[in-house]
Every structure is written in C-alpha cells, then in structure tokens.
Amino acid sequence: KAGVTQTPRYLIKTRGQQVTLSCSPISGHRSVSWYQQTPGQGLQFLFEYFSETQRNKGNFPGRFSGRQFSNSRSEMNVSTLELGDSALYLCATPPGNTGELFFGEGSRLTVL
Amino acid sequence: EDQVTQSPEALRLQEGESSSLNCSYTVSGLRGLFWYRKDPGKGPEFLFTLYSAGEEKEKERLKATLTKKESFLHITAPKPEDSATYLCAVQARFGGSGNTGKLIFGQGTTLQVKP
Numbered sequence: 001k002a003g004v005t006q007t008p009r010y011l012i013k014t015r016g017q018q019v020t021l022s023c024s025p026i027s028g029h030r031s032v033s034w035y036q037q038t039p040g041q042g043l044q045f046l047f048e049y050f051s052e053t054q055r056n057k058g059n060f061p062g063r064f065s066g067r068q069f070s071n072s073r074s075e076m077n078v079s080t081l082e083l084g085d086s087a088l089y090l091c092a093t094p095p096g097n098t099g100e101l102f103f104g105e106g107s108r109l110t111v112l
Numbered sequence: 113e114d115q116v117t118q119s120p121e122a123l124r125l126q127e128g129e130s131s132s133l134n135c136s137y138t139v140s141g142l143r144g145l146f147w148y149r150k151d152p153g154k155g156p157e158f159l160f161t162l163y164s165a166g167e168e169k170e171k172e173r174l175k176a177t178l179t180k181k182e183s184f185l186h187i188t189a190p191k192p193e194d195s196a197t198y199l200c201a202v203q204a205r206f207g208g209s210g211n212t213g214k215l216i217f218g219q220g221t222t223l224q225v226k227p
Binding site for chain 1: 143144146148153154155156157158161199201203212213214215216217218219220
C-alpha cells in the first residue's frame with residue numbers, strides 16, 4: 001500500500017471504555033479521512049481532516065471524534081464504547097489531486 | 113441524497129467465465145467514481161477512477177465503464193485470485209477544488225471464482 005500506517009492493528013475493549021486509533025498518512029500529504037466498515041453498513045465515512053482542521057464530517061454520534069497534528073498524523077477517538085462499535089476502522093489519504101484515496105490496513109476493534 | 117447501489121451482492125463464477133458487476137449511483141455533481149478491491153481484513157485496494165460518461169479504464173482482466181447513472185466492472189476470463197469483494201464509490205464535488213476525502217461506498221459485490 002501507498003504508505004498509510006495504522007496502529008494498533010487489533011484491539012479488544014469492553015463496553016463503556018474509550019479507544020484511540022492512530023493513522024500516519026502518506027508522507028507530505030495533509031488530508032486524512034477515516035472510515036468505519038461493518039458487515040451490515042459497509043464502508044461509511046466518519047470525518048476528514050486537512051491541515052489540522054476538520055473539513056468534512058459523516059453522520060456519526062459525538063462519541064466519535066478525531067484530530068490531526070501538525071505532522072499530518074491523525075487520531076480518532078471513540079468514547080463510551082458500545083457493542084455496535086465493533087468494526088474495522090480505516091484511514092485513507094489521497095496520493096495526489098485525482099480524487100482517489102489510498103487506504104491503510106485498518107484497525108480491527110472488538111467491543112465485548 | 114448521494115447513494116450507491118451495487119449488484120449482485122454475491123457472484124460465483126467458474127474460472128474463465130466472464131461477467132459484469134453493476135454500480136448504480138445518484139450524486140449531486142459527480143467528481144469521480146472509483147472501483148476498489150477489498151480482501152478480508154485488509155484495506156481497500158484502489159483499482160480505477162472514472163470521471164465522465166463514456167470513459168473506460170482497463171487493467172489486466174478488469175475493465176471499468178461509466179454512464180451517467182451507472183458503472184460496470186467487467187471481468188474477463190477470471191482466475192481464482194480475482195476472488196474478493198469489489199467496491200464502488202462516488203465522490204461528490206466539494207468546494208472550489210472539487211476534492212474531498214469523503215466517498216460514498218456501495219455495499220460491494222463479493223466475487224468467488226472457482227478453479
């Protein structure tokens with residue numbers, strides 16, 4: 001893949017806990033998008049950050065939040081975890097100005 | 113509301129048996145339509161971008177086409193290694209640059225190719 005790194009790859013949490021996931025985009029790129037993939041809903045857009053500012057937001061509750069640092073690394077946080085938050089969380093960055101996104105391998109979150 | 117619908121949900125083919133996957137879309141100003149391949153537990157792998165009706169792109173056994181309402185991914189003489197979920201996504205125009213990291217994905221078509 002084109003240099004998008006996500007950590008951790010796998011994690012298990014219990015209901016009510018919170019979790020923080022990290023994404024390092026392609027070097028030098030300022031845009032980072034986050035997606036949630038579940039079997040029932042498919043891939044859904046969470047939010048996008050560009051130069052440390054949230055540029056776009058999907059239809060998720062306020063428990064889902066994110067931020068971006070000056071080095072373009074991004075984190076997303078989910079508070080008060082629910083069973084339904086179990087999913088593959090994907091981070092993506094555009095390699096250029098042609099619109100497509102390159103995705104990382106994802107962080108698999110299991111909520112028990 | 114921007115929406116993407118893919119059909120069929122699942123497709124089983126014999127090796128060498130050509131077929132097509134469909135992606136119907138509605139979007140308020142199409143910036144681009146994208147095809148991705150997704151293997152279990154991995155991130156989507158970019159395949160093609162199509163920008164305007166009539167455009168076609170090819171890569172090995174895959175060919176993507178676009179009309180004003182739908183896109184097709186044609187698979188010619190598939191091999192077992194082509195087994196995966198194929199995702200279609202659209203990007204709506206956003207702001208002056210037209211670029212955004214927000215894609216609307218379809219549910220995907222899971223393709224199984226048997227030897």
